[in-house]
Amino acid sequence: MTTPLGQTSDERQALHDRVWALLAPLTDPEIPVITLRELGILREVRDGSEGLQVVITPTYSGCPAMGQIEDDVKAALDAHGIAAQVITQLSPVWTTDWMQPEAKEKLRAYGIAPPHACEAQPSSVVQFAARAPRASPVACPQCASVNTTETSHFGSTACKAMYKCLDCLEPFDYFKPY
């Protein structure tokens, strides 16, 4: 069967597989131990009306790494003579819940405490506002102690909070559930 792009669907599928393989090693510009695919930023490889499209989704609205990520994707494909349009798509909204256990383990080994699962949000926004924050304990990525404390809810990037271990006394980053 011929696709609108003039190739058989098997040929398109083979191209998509090749694109996924080429993009697989790309890592987050700010957390180089975890790949874009593992983070859930790289969403889809598909055929648009004008050819190949790679769909990415931003983490936080203001994440300054998105421009770099788009350039990295284009460069990785350009190097192999593949032209693709990079599409930024907001919905479904990115969540840290998409991160697989292996990716979380990579973060921990790198010294960043991986995110807990997101808490279920109350159906009423008013209830959310009234509820006092109750943080689940975060394990120290160095010594695994849960005797830790948040020093700042905001850190060096939008996705992280700053913590301190009260046992080994190491400061560390916590990747916040989002």
Place this chain on the structure above:
Amino acid sequence: MSATYLLHLADNALILGQRNAEWCGHGPVLEEDIAMANNSLDLIGQARLLYQRAAELLGQGATEDSLAYFRDVPDFLNFTLLELPHSNTLLPTASSDRDFATTIVRNFLYSAFMVLVWDKLQNSQDSQLAAIAGKSLKEVRYHLRHSRDWLVRMGDGTPESHTRAQNALNHLFAYTQEFWTPSTHETAACQSGMGTDSSNLQTDWNAIVDQALLEANLSRPAAGGFVSTGKQAIHSEHLGFVLAEMQSLARAHPTATW
């Protein structure tokens, strides 16, 4: 008309983002310096997404940059509340040009409103605005939590922090009346299914605010008096200074790219 509604939302996010970024390098403690910069990054990110969508609808060569940097005071549609300085010379307790209590109270009053607005706009008929709302809701939740925590800590803190928080509240509260007075572009956006009628959110906003003020041991000022008109593009004298600083680089080098 629907682009006008998007510009109102975008201008709100951009102007408050610019104001909060004025704390960068001047935070009362290092953690709050970083918190304010993070908060600004979110708001400016939301503004970019909204300007991009507005530019698509406007066409005629509009871009996110032309909308942010090459419009003037009479074109901006943000709430007056968001353009005010971080202090007011009428406040006896504001000893410098940045009063942290003013910043916190403003962020609280606005975040409590936007958590309700974004929640509703997730159902916007404009699918791109609905997607932006879904992302922004996640972010405004912790903006609200951050400012609410500080509001309670200040209001229920020392006599000095309490006085500053109450003075800031007395100064800013009247400007929230603008939230509930529909402009023509909001009414049109509601009718087209893009927007939400903010006057329906007042009961929930009151519940959020009153509960926080109770915990903070602060008293709610009486509303009334002049209703500000920023979202109808009639601004205080402060917005011009905000734009002069924010736009100067882009206007000095209009063809620059980075």
